[in-house]
Amino acid sequence: MTLTTAPTAEARPTRKRTRTHTQELQGVRGLAALSTVAFHVWQQYYVYDATGSHPPVDNPHLAALLSLEVIDLFFVMSAYLLTLPYARTAIDGEGTVRTGQDFLFRRAIRILPVYVTAVLVVWASRNPTLPGDWRDLLEHLTFTHIFDRERIFYTLGPTWSLSLEISFYLVLIAVGPLTIRACRRLPTRRARITACTAGCATLYAFPLVWITIAHYTLGIPHTDWPVYFGPQARFGGFAAGMGLAVLLVALEDRGRLGVRTATALAATAATALYALSYTARATGPEGFWRTYYHPLAAVLWFALLYAILHNSVQPRWQGALRARWLTAVGLISYSLYIWHEPVMLLLYDTGLLPSEGSQPGFALAVAIVTATAVLAATVSYWAVEYPGSLLARARDRRGCPRDFYSSSP
Structure with a gap:
């Protein structure tokens, strides 16, 4: 079965859907x-x-450009797309969302075939005699390598981020239906939007608190990878994407950006991302800007994607993404x-x-x-x-x- 909510009298059941900008997001x-x-x-x-x-x-300018670490962009986009059905159902009572079982099935067939194939091929090539580093293989196949300081970057180094994706899926299928049920009891659309926004803000704030305590109270260095790469520290990107979904549903068919505003916002966000990367590198790995780099970058990617997704007339530069x-x-x-x-x-x-x-x-x-x-x-x-x-x-x-x-x- 799927979760649905009947639209209230105050909600608009015939709300016109905005374009999904599939091609632009594919280009991004x-x-x-x-x-x-x-x-x-x-x-x-x-x-x-x-x-x-x-x-x-x-060349510090080239280093800053290459070190933008766009993984936060992937987190924001993924969370936005997957949260959108939940946001529409919670706020406007429109459409349906998949059951947790069906959601996980569809995510599994999306990520597991290539991932498992690559893990087995690469691990086998680096462990020609059995048993090899069986713990590394087990952790990668169960997406738990992100909690192993030694093996977090073994076999397929960049796939630590998939462990975070899995964590997000579990949070979404747990929090999403609860949010929908809670929003059913709220009498106005504004109240439902406020509740969803507050939930996203809370999820965004938690990593900030964790990072602050870990770095400034406990003095844990950034080379303790599980502390700063785990979901407790990196969930801000997903929270920003969830917030973007809520914002775009809240503003659907109204408040759209003009060409100049969208261009200015995109340019400002891109410039700020570069400045953040440059400053973080200049102040060192234990400096303030490096410590809070990823939560801040998530907000800037949020702004850039908002400029792409919510404009009234697409700027010419956006055509390049297609x-x-x-x-x-x-x-x-x-x-x-x-x-x-x-x-x-x-x-x-x-x-x-x-x-x-x-x-x-x-x-x-x-x-x-x-x-x-x-x-x-x-x-x-x-x-x-x-x-x-x-x-x-x-x-x-x-x-x-x-x-x-x-x-x-």
Whole structure:
């Protein structure tokens, strides 16, 4: 069964739906995925010696651009898209939301086929004799490696973020239905919007409190990865995405941004993201701006996505996000995210990448890794990811298993 709410007399059951901007978001995913590849090549070419760490190119502006850490953008987008049905049902009583079981089934067929394949292939290649590091394999298959300070970046380094995704799914299917039930008792739309907004603000505030206590009260260094990479510290990105869903439902069909306002907001958010990255690097890993980097970045990504999703007339720059090559990269972005690191390490270890970290060598390395990883991701998408998504047809719109062999005429 699915959760529904009957619209109250005050709600507008015929509220017109706004465009979902699917192509633009696909383009944003593509840009974020390419940025992630470049960032990890940048990290690979770092040199560590007695005097400290040295980037492959001694240019602080390039370093700030590559170090934007767009993982917060992925969190905000994911939470926005998955929270939208809950927000519409809670605020306006429109539509339906899937049961927790059906929701988890659909998320599982979305992320598990490629992820499990990659974990098994990469782990086996690095553990040629059994039992190997069986704990690393077990933790990755159960998404618990984020709580292991030693193994958090083993096998598939970037996939610590998937552990956070799983945590968000569990929170959403627990909090979402409770919010819908609570909103049924509220008499006005404004009260329902206020309740949903307060819930998102609370979820956003919790990581801020955790980070403050961990860093300034307990003095835990940022290299204690589970403390600062775990869901208790990184849920701000998901909370921001949930808040974006609530805001756009609240403002649906009204208060839309004009071209100049949307452009100005997007430019301001992008500039602030760059400034935040630059300042965080300049003040060091234990400084204020690095400590609160991710909650602050989540708010700025929130603002940038709001400018893209809620404008009345699309600015010309937004059309670039619908470029076919970029949306094509967005389509395979999940496979690209999963495979780019093992592809990069394989190329590096076999001597197929430049050995030095000079500017020409780094640029060439980015080009080679990107081209190879995009090819691998394309194969992965069509051979594993897309066929896995077809399992969604095993359930009908109500989330019930389809009877493919019904005897009824």
